[in-house]
Amino acid sequence: MQAFAIDALNGISYGLLLFMLSAGLTLIFSMLGVLNFAHASFYMLGAYLGVTLAGTLGFGWALVLAPLLAAVAGAAFERALLRRVRPGGSLNALLLTFGAAAVMGELVKLAWGLQPLSARVPAVLDGPLFLLGGAAFSRYRAFAMGVSVAMLGVLWVALRVSQTGLIVRAALTHAKAVEALGHDVPRVQTLVFALGTALAALAGAVAAPLFVVEPAMAESVGSIVFVVVVTGGLGSLAGAFVASLVLGCLQSFAIASDASLGALAAHCGLALPPAWRALTLAQTAPLLPYLLLVAILAVRPRGLFGQLTDDA
Amino acid sequence: MTVRIRRWRESSPWLAPVVTFIALFVALFVLPPLVSALASPDGVPQGWLLACLAQAATMVVFALSYNLLLGETGLLSFGHAAPAGLGALLAAQMFNRHAIALPLLPLVGGLGGAAFGVLTALVAARRAGTAFAMITLGLGELVAAAAWALPDWFGGEAGVGIDRGSGPAWGHWTFGPDGEAYCVIAAWCVVAGVAIFALSRMPLVRLANAVRDHPVRAAALGIAPARTRAAMIVWSAAFAGVAGTLALINVEMAAAESVGMSRSAAVLIATVTGGAGSFFGPVLGALVWVAFSVGVASVSRAWMLYVGLFFIAVVLAAPDGLAGVAARQRAWVVRHGWRPAVRVGAAGALACLFGALAFVLAVQWAYAARLRDSNPDAWLATLTPRDAWQLCGALVVLAAAAMLFAQRARRLKRSFDAEETER
Numbered sequence: 001m002q003a004f005a006i007d008a009l010n011g012i013s014y015g016l017l018l019f020m021l022s023a024g025l026t027l028i029f030s031m032l033g034v035l036n037f038a039h040a041s042f043y044m045l046g047a048y049l050g051v052t053l054a055g056t057l058g059f060g061w062a063l064v065l066a067p068l069l070a071a072v073a074g075a076a077f078e079r080a081l082l083r084r085v086r087p088g089g090s091l092n093a094l095l096l097t098f099g100a101a102a103v104m105g106e107l108v109k110l111a112w113g114l115q116p117l118s119a120r121v122p123a124v125l126d127g128p129l130f131l132l133g134g135a136a137f138s139r140y141r142a143f144a145m146g147v148s149v150a151m152l153g154v155l156w157v158a159l160r161v162s163q164t165g166l167i168v169r170a171a172l173t174h175a176k177a178v179e180a181l182g183h184d185v186p187r188v189q190t191l192v193f194a195l196g197t198a199l200a201a202l203a204g205a206v207a208a209p210l211f212v213v214e215p216a217m218a219e220s221v222g223s224i225v226f227v228v229v230v231t232g233g234l235g236s237l238a239g240a241f242v243a244s245l246v247l248g249c250l251q252s253f254a255i256a257s258d259a260s261l262g263a264l265a266a267h268c269g270l271a272l273p274p275a276w277r278a279l280t281l282a283q284t285a286p287l288l289p290y291l292l293l294v295a296i297l298a299v300r301p302r303g304l305f306g307q308l309t310d311d312a
Numbered sequence: 313m314t315v316r317i318r319r320w321r322e323s324s325p326w327l328a329p330v331v332t333f334i335a336l337f338v339a340l341f342v343l344p345p346l347v348s349a350l351a352s353p354d355g356v357p358q359g360w361l362l363a364c365l366a367q368a369a370t371m372v373v374f375a376l377s378y379n380l381l382l383g384e385t386g387l388l389s390f391g392h393a394a395p396a397g398l399g400a401l402l403a404a405q406m407f408n409r410h411a412i413a414l415p416l417l418p419l420v421g422g423l424g425g426a427a428f429g430v431l432t433a434l435v436a437a438r439r440a441g442t443a444f445a446m447i448t449l450g451l452g453e454l455v456a457a458a459a460w461a462l463p464d465w466f467g468g469e470a471g472v473g474i475d476r477g478s479g480p481a482w483g484h485w486t487f488g489p490d491g492e493a494y495c496v497i498a499a500w501c502v503v504a505g506v507a508i509f510a511l512s513r514m515p516l517v518r519l520a521n522a523v524r525d526h527p528v529r530a531a532a533l534g535i536a537p538a539r540t541r542a543a544m545i546v547w548s549a550a551f552a553g554v555a556g557t558l559a560l561i562n563v564e565m566a567a568a569e570s571v572g573m574s575r576s577a578a579v580l581i582a583t584v585t586g587g588a589g590s591f592f593g594p595v596l597g598a599l600v601w602v603a604f605s606v607g608v609a610s611v612s613r614a615w616m617l618y619v620g621l622f623f624i625a626v627v628l629a630a631p632d633g634l635a636g637v638a639a640r641q642r643a644w645v646v647r648h649g650w651r652p653a654v655r656v657g658a659a660g661a662l663a664c665l666f667g668a669l670a671f672v673l674a675v676q677w678a679y680a681a682r683l684r685d686s687n688p689d690a691w692l693a694t695l696t697p698r699d700a701w702q703l704c705g706a707l708v709v710l711a712a713a714a715m716l717f718a719q720r721a722r723r724l725k726r727s728f729d730a731e732e733t734e735r
Contacts, residue, residue, distance in 0.1 A: 035442045081628065088631050090442055091388050095584055096627045102577070102620035110617075110682055219573065223453045230446040283461055290454035294435055297447060301438045 002133030007256045008249060013141045015248025016148035017210075020203040021221070022228040022240040023152065024196030030172050030235040031192040033090050034082065037097040039200050040222030041104035046070050046201025047208040047217065048112050051119045054208075059122045063147070066205040067198040074197030078190050101218065109215045116214035144206050151202060155195075168192060227289045231296050233306020242304060247289050254285040326513065329591055333505055336595070341365055341498045345491075362494045366562040368602040369501035370555055375582045375594035375601075376508045377551030382580075383588035384517050385544040386524030388445040391452020392552055392579050395432070397571030398455065399425035399553025400560040401465070404472040407479060414479045414487040415496050418504075418557040425553020426546050428455075433542035440527065440541065452576050459568035471567030474560065497558050504554050509591060511547060520544045578605070581619060585626045587633020596634050614679045618672075652728045659721035667714035670707050677703065 025039045046066045053062035077100065085092045125143050128136035159165040171178045171188050179185045211217065228247055232239025261284065262277030296303065344365065348357040374396060381387045402424030403417050412420065436447040459466040466472065477488025485492050511517060519540045522530040527537040560566050569575070578601060586597020604622075609615040630637045645653040680692040695703065 029442075035446065081624070084628060085631070091386070091445075092627060092631050094388065094442060094445060096624060098577075098580070099620050099624040099627060103617060103624065106614070106617040106620060110614075110678060113682070223449055223573075226446045227450050227453075230443060230450065234443055234446075279461065286457040287454060287461060290450045290457065293447070293450040294454065297435050297439075 003135050003256070005132055006135040006137050007252050009137050009145075010141060010256075011249030011252030012245060013145040013148075013248075014252060015245035016145055016152075017203050017207050018225065018228055018248055019241055019244035020148050020151060020199050020206075021225045022232070022244055023155070023237060024199035025225060025229055026232075026235060026237050026240045028193055028196040029229070031168070032078075032082070032086065032093075032189055034086065034093040034097065035090075035226075035229075035234070036193075036196070037094060037222075038077075038101040038104060039097075039196070040218040040225060041101045041108075042070050042074060042197040042200040043204040043207075043221060044108060044215075044218040045073065045104065046204030047119075047211075047213045048108060048117070048204075049201065050205030050208045051117045051213055052112075054119065063202070063205055067202040070201030070204075071194040071198035075190050075194040078193040082193070083186070101222070105215060105218060112215075114215060116212050117208075119208040119213055121209045140209060144210065147202070147206050151199070155199075164188075164191075224289050227293045231293050231303055233303030235307070236303070236305040239303055239305030247292065250288050250292065251285055254281050254288055257281045330506060330509060332592070333509065333595075334502065336592075337498075337502050337505070340599070341369055341501065345494065357491065359490055362490050363562070364602065364606055366494050366497045366558075367606065368599055369497050370558040370562060371579075371582060371598035371602050372595050373501055373504045373558060374552060374555035374579050375586065375598040376505060376591075377548050377555055378579045378583045379588055379591075379594040380508065380511070380517075380544055380548040380551065382583055383590075383593070384512060384524065385520040385541055387440060387541065387544070388448075388580075389576070390445055390449035390573075390580065391432075391455070391576055392448075392548075393571050393573070393575035394452045394455040395425035395428045395549035396552040396556030396559070397459075397566065397575070398428045398556075399423075399549075400556035400566040400570060401472060402553075403557045404474050404560055404566040407474050408472070411480050413482060414476060414493070414561065415482070415499070417479075417561065418500050418554045421553040421557025421560070422550045423553070425556065426550035428553075429546040429549025432549065433545040437538045437542035437545060440537075452571075452573060456568075456572045459571050466568050467566070468568070471565045471570075473565045476561065476564055493561055497561055500554065500558055504551055505595075508551060512591060516540070516543055516547075581623050585623055585633055587635030587637075589632045590635045590639070593633050593635030600634070612676065612679075613683070614675050617675060648728055648732065652724070656721050656724045656728070659717050659724060663714050663717035663721055665714075666710045666717065670710035670714060673703070673710070674707055 021039065021043055025036060028034065028036050028039070049066035049069055050062045053065050057065070081096060081100070082093060085096045121140050125140045127139055129139040129142045130137055159169060167178060167183050168188055168191070171183070171185050175185050178188075224247065228243045229240055231247075232241070232243035257280075259281050260277065261279045261281065262272055264281065265272045265277070344361060345357040348361050349355055352358065374392075378389070378392050381389050381392070399421035403421035406412055406420050407414075407417055432448070432451055435451070436444055439447060460468075463469075475488075476493055477486045479487065481487070487493055487496060519530070519535050520543075522533070522535060523537045523540045530540075531537055556566075556570065559570065582597040582601035583594045584597070585600060586595065587593025601619075604615055604619050608618060612618070626633060632639075641653075641657075677692045684693050692703075
């Protein structure tokens with residue numbers, strides 16, 4: 001039971017980090033109609049910047065400056081490149097961000113080298129926060145959860161209460177009408193893109209001590225985040241939230257469990273080929289997000305909370 | 313003479329592209345090995361040349377199969393390596409267990425690819441655009457992750473190997489030597505190319521074009537978009553399986569990497585840079601990709617950066633790819649004649665040359681400086697301050713020259729266009 005609670009907490013903290021990423025991605029998608037393939041690259045940029053800045057200026061400054069720098073990079077990318085290809089259709093924009101992801105991966109390798117970096121956790125956040133029957137919940141994971149929740153709360157309040165938030169929400173659905181009222185919609189779009197990349201970079205800076213900081217991290221996280229947004233329904237924040245938490249918990253339970261597929265199948269009264277029977281659930285953990293995606297889409301092509309668009 | 317050629321092209325719109333394809337094939341894949349065989353003392357073509365050409369022929373088929381999705385149906389797939397790799401895996405397992413002649417193996421691979429295509433179509437055919445792209449990404453990652461999780465099927469790190477010469481022989485041909493295997497690959501390249509061209513003139517692909525351009529209108533006309541997409545997904549996956557098996561014949565191994573994301577990215581980059589809008593675009597793109605991944609990669613560690621930036625440049629400046637650029641240039645030459653075209657082209661080519669030279673020097677310098685510790689003997693790795701300043705100066709001069717020539721080309725082109733409108 002205690003182990004279950006710790007796994008659930010770990011899963012939720014991972015899920016919240018995923019939601020920080022997928023929230024930015026979803027906001028950018030609904031605002032610009034572009035699925036930003038380079039989103040995970042901004043996450044990686046945030047992680048690398050976070051590690052470097054934490055080494056020179058300290059961890060607190062890294063958490064502030066890494067997202068700001070990434071936001072500047074994101075805004076520059078949107079203004080200089082993305083704006084030019086968007087009239088050519090959403091697939092062209094997707095292709096551009098795909099190329100940008102490849103180039104950013106190479107540039108990160110050039111700037112920081114191929115070796116994985118080790119991120120140090122500040123002394124205050126090191127060690128276990130509490131013990132539940134022998135299983136520990138680390139202080140840093142709690143901190144990551146706190147940062148995610150606080151950031152998302154601030155974002156929600158800003159979107160709901162402030163004047164800019166009002167314009168952003170209106171421009172999400174009625175861009176033409178908002179423009180006719182005299183607001184600069186392209187600037188709002190740049191702002192949203194920068195905000196999304198800043199969220200991704202913050203997630204990267206927070207996640208750096210939890211995961212390995214290496215050039216391949218963008219790919220491994222990127223495809224999971226895309227699974228999240230498609231499973232939740234493209235353009236739906238609520239869907240992204242539910243899918244993030246489900247995926248986070250699913251992964252964390254699968255990794256922690258020691259059951260084998262054969263035992264599980266025998267429990268359900270199924271027989272599996274020998275190649276499958278020996279697999280433990282933990283070994284299949286990397287497969288689970290994609291299996292979930294396929295299962296949900298087979299039943300519900302629009303995703304959990306998505307709307308059917310004209311391309312469906 | 314020209315009149316007769318034009319009349320021939322108009323009377324049979326099928327024949328001209330097929331003849332062009334076969335002529336291109338002979339020039340690229342038949343003549344170089346023959347010349348190499350004649351030039352070498354023992355009458356056998358160079359091994360590296362055959363390996364390169366086999367890789368190029370495989371990539372041509374792979375890119376053509378991808379274009380059935382991207383160009384003809386408007387579906388962007390991030391998981392096209394999955395049907396290719398699974399087809400190759402099935403072919404390798406069948407070849408090791410049953411006596412299948414090597415030339416028939418791509419058929420097995422094609423069937424395997426098509427089977428995976430049916431599965432993909434079940435999940436993804438109802439969506440298009442961004443959602444389809446993300447679903448294929450998920451499926452591709454699923455297969456890639458499964459390849460590592462199931463070492464019994466995929467052979468784990470080592471992959472599933474075959475011995476080309478172990479199958480039944482056809483007469484004297486055992487298909488073990490490189491040259492005989494290359495003949496199989498080249499023959500399948502031309503067969504698959506012609507088959508894809510024939511398919512692209514069938515009613516099904518016309519329906520797919522309608523679904524690509526306007527799914528709602530197509531549905532109103534009684535064409536089921538999902539069913540049309542499903543058929544195209546299956547065809548494309550089948551030819552991808554053929555391409556995967558050709559790669560298997562070339563390297564005698566189906567590895568877990570062959571279903572991975574990097575292979576999917578390769579075919580996507582090749583098709584888009586070549587141009588998804590025309591039949592020859594993917595062929596061109598595949599050749600450019602092989603030139604990058606074999607030629608540039610052997611001399612520079614920065615080759616992925618070059619590929620990425622080239623890709624971005626194509627998406628920004630010419631979304632219809634190199635084939636689209638070529639078509640536009642040809643139309644311009646037809647309108648203005650040769651002489652202006654040569655003047656504009658010379659200025660533009662010089663601008664590209666100087667710009668590329670400056671850029672490559674800068675990137676190589678950056679990589680050499682960065683990797684100085686691991687490889688101090690590399691070109692540009694250790695420069696005296698004086699040399700560094702001279703290199704900086706050269707970079708500035710080259711960049712300035714590139715800008716001047718680009719401006720001149722643009723101005724010349726504008727003046728010719730203005731002349732044309734005055735007339």
